[in-house]
Amino acid sequence: MKPTNKNEIIFRRNKTLSEKVAAALRSRGFDAYICDTGDEAASLALSLIPEGSSVSWGGSYSIQEIGLVDKIRSGNYRVLDRDATATPEERREMMIKALTADVFLTSFNAVSEDGVLYNIDGIGNRIAAIIYGPSMIVAVVGMNKVCPTKEDAYSRARGYAAPVNAARFGGKTPCVATGSCADCKSPECICSHIVETRMCRPAGRIKIILVNEELGF
Numbered sequence: 575m576k577p578t579n580k581n582e583i584i585f586r587r588n589k590t591l592s593e594k595v596a597a598a599l600r601s602r603g604f605d606a607y608i609c610d611t612g613d614e615a616a617s618l619a620l621s622l623i624p625e626g627s628s629v630s631w632g633g634s635y636s637i638q639e640i641g642l643v644d645k646i647r648s649g650n651y652r653v654l655d656r657d658a659t660a661t662p663e664e665r666r667e668m669m670i671k672a673l674t675a676d677v678f679l680t681s682f683n684a685v686s687e688d689g690v691l692y693n694i695d696g697i698g699n700r701i702a703a704i705i706y707g708p709s710m711i712v713a714v715v716g717m718n719k720v721c722p723t724k725e726d727a728y729s730r731a732r733g734y735a736a737p738v739n740a741a742r743f744g745g746k747t748p749c750v751a752t753g754s755c756a757d758c759k760s761p762e763c764i765c766s767h768i769v770e771t772r773m774c775r776p777a778g779r780i781k782i783i784l785v786n787e788e789l790g791f
């Protein structure tokens with residue numbers, strides 16, 4: 575039966591495309607999973623994380639949106655939470671500890687259909703953890719972040735995800751004032767590092783949970 579509701583139409587397209595994207599991710603050494611909803615993704619993520627693990631996360635909206643961060647905070651884990659610190663020094667210390675956590679939770683800003691991932695970071699702690707350190711990376715990625723080509727994914731990360739995230743953090747950058755990237759060099763620029771992750775070594779360290787609904791920015 576043909577779907578008529580807008581969300582159902584997009585969901586049907588996502589459900590088909592996510593199979594292709596998951597296969598592309600696996601060909602690059604990532605573990606890839608597909609969930610239909612954010613709730614399913616949160617449950618799957620929890621099933622991947624052994625109890626007692628040290629767990630930290632970056633400033634991803636997606637993992638908060640699905641309730642994963644709250645579940646980690648209330649679960650049987652050793653939580654490394656920079657937002658629970660009292661001073662800038664403690665916060666920095668916690669962010670450094672996160673680089674050697676057992677598990678680091680995140681999302682990505684964009685993914686190409688052939689499985690290349692993009693992330694933009696201001697300070698660099700999130701992408702540092704993704705690249706090296708934590709034994710396991712669990713990334714929750716809504717299918718709204720999948721783009722046809724690598725160029726499209728880069729463009730999404732820079733031209734859409736970054737200005738929206740800048741608006742979220744409310745810094746003094748041109749994109750917060752105009753909604754559009756001005757390729758700025760502002761002290762509060764959130765685009766200091768732009769990383770393309772095209773393979774996972776060792777294989778399986780980075781686990782990508784694709785979600786067939788819209789999550790994050």
Ligand code: SF4
Pocket residue numbers: 732736737740747748749750754755756757758759760762763764765
């Ligand atoms: S204006 Fe600056 S902070 Fe905003 S998206 Fe562009 S480079 Fe990033």
